[in-house]
Amino acid sequence: MLPILGPIGILVLIGYAMGRGATGLDTRTLSTVVVMVAAPALIFSSLTSLEITPQAVVAISGAAALCLAISALLAALVLKLTGGSLRSFLPVLMMPNSGNMGLPLVMLAFGDAGRELAAAYFVVVALAQHSIGMSIYAGSFKVGTLLRQPLIYSVLLVVLVLTTGIDVPPVIATTAEMTGGMMVPAMLLLLGTSLARLRVADLKSAVVLAFGRxxxxxxxxxxxxxxxxxxGMPAGVVFLMATMPTAIVIYVFSERYNRDPERVxxxxxxxxxxxxxxxPGLTWIALRMAGVAS
Structure with a gap:
C-alpha cells in the first residue's frame, strides 16, 4: 500500500504545513488554475489519448451518474429519518471528493488506464457538484452558472475528437498533457492547506455525517x-471514486449561500x-475487485 498511499499522504502533509506556515499558500489562485485550466486539460488529454475503449468510458460515466443518484436517495432517506436539513446536508452526503482524493488515488493504484476511467468519472461528479450541488444551496438552478464551467467545453471537444476521428495536433496534445499533469499534485496541496485552515464547530454532528458519507x-x-x-479495473475505480469523503467545494457553496457552513x-x-x-482497507478492496490483490 505504501507506493499508493505514501505520495498522497506526503503531498497532503506538505499542503497542511504550508497552510499552517507563515508564508501560506494562495489557495484562491491555485484553485482557480486547477478548475479553469488544469482540470479541463487533464480531461482532454486523458480522454483523447484513450488506451481503453470509448464504451468503457461511457460505462464509467453512467456508473458515476448512477452512484450519485443512489447516494442522493440514501442521503435523503437518512436526513428524513433523522430530521436533518436537506438544503444543508444533502450535497454533503451525496457528493464525493473525487477530484482532490479520488483521482490521485486511482492513478497511483491503477496507472494510466485507471486515470482515464477516473477522469470520466470525475467529469460527471464535477458537473453535478457545480450544477445540482450549487443549485440545492442556492434554491434555484441557473443554466448560465453551468455554462461557465470549462469542463463542459473540454468534454465537448473530447466528443468532437472521438466522433470525427480528428488527429489532435502534437503541440496541443503535449500542452494539454503538461497542463493536466499539474492537477493531481495541486489538488493534494489544496486539500492539505484547506484542512489546516478549516475548523470543526459541531464534532458530534460531524462524526455522524462523516460516517454517513x-x-x-x-x-x-x-x-x-x-x-x-x-x-476488473472498472469495478475497482468505481468503488474508490464513490467512497471518497465530502468534497471541499460543497463547503464553498454552503458558505456562499449561508447554509450551515460551520457544520458543513x-x-x-x-x-x-x-x-x-x-x-488502506478501501484500496485493498478496490484492488481485490480489480484482481490485482489477493
Whole structure:
C-alpha cells in the first residue's frame, strides 16, 4: 500500500504545513488554475489519448451518474429519518471528493488506464457538484452558472475528437498533457492547506455525517457494481471514486449561500480524516475487485 498511499499522504502533509506556515499558500489562485485550466486539460488529454475503449468510458460515466443518484436517495432517506436539513446536508452526503482524493488515488493504484476511467468519472461528479450541488444551496438552478464551467467545453471537444476521428495536433496534445499533469499534485496541496485552515464547530454532528458519507459511498458503489455487472479495473475505480469523503467545494457553496457552513465544514474535515484512516482497507478492496490483490 505504501507506493499508493505514501505520495498522497506526503503531498497532503506538505499542503497542511504550508497552510499552517507563515508564508501560506494562495489557495484562491491555485484553485482557480486547477478548475479553469488544469482540470479541463487533464480531461482532454486523458480522454483523447484513450488506451481503453470509448464504451468503457461511457460505462464509467453512467456508473458515476448512477452512484450519485443512489447516494442522493440514501442521503435523503437518512436526513428524513433523522430530521436533518436537506438544503444543508444533502450535497454533503451525496457528493464525493473525487477530484482532490479520488483521482490521485486511482492513478497511483491503477496507472494510466485507471486515470482515464477516473477522469470520466470525475467529469460527471464535477458537473453535478457545480450544477445540482450549487443549485440545492442556492434554491434555484441557473443554466448560465453551468455554462461557465470549462469542463463542459473540454468534454465537448473530447466528443468532437472521438466522433470525427480528428488527429489532435502534437503541440496541443503535449500542452494539454503538461497542463493536466499539474492537477493531481495541486489538488493534494489544496486539500492539505484547506484542512489546516478549516475548523470543526459541531464534532458530534460531524462524526455522524462523516460516517454517513462513507457508508453511503460504499453502499452506492456496491449497488452500481452489481447492477451494471462491472468487473476488473472498472469495478475497482468505481468503488474508490464513490467512497471518497465530502468534497471541499460543497463547503464553498454552503458558505456562499449561508447554509450551515460551520457544520458543513466540520463534516468535510472529519470525513476526510475518516477516509484517510480507512484508505488502506478501501484500496485493498478496490484492488481485490480489480484482481490485482489477493
Amino acid at each position: 462513507l457508508a453511503i459511498g460504499v453502499i452506492s458503489a456496491i449497488c452500481v457494481i452489481w447492477i451494471l455487472g462491472l468487473e 465544514v466540520g463534516v468535510v474535515v472529519v470525513s476526510t480524516l475518516l477516509t484517510f484512516a480507512c484508505l
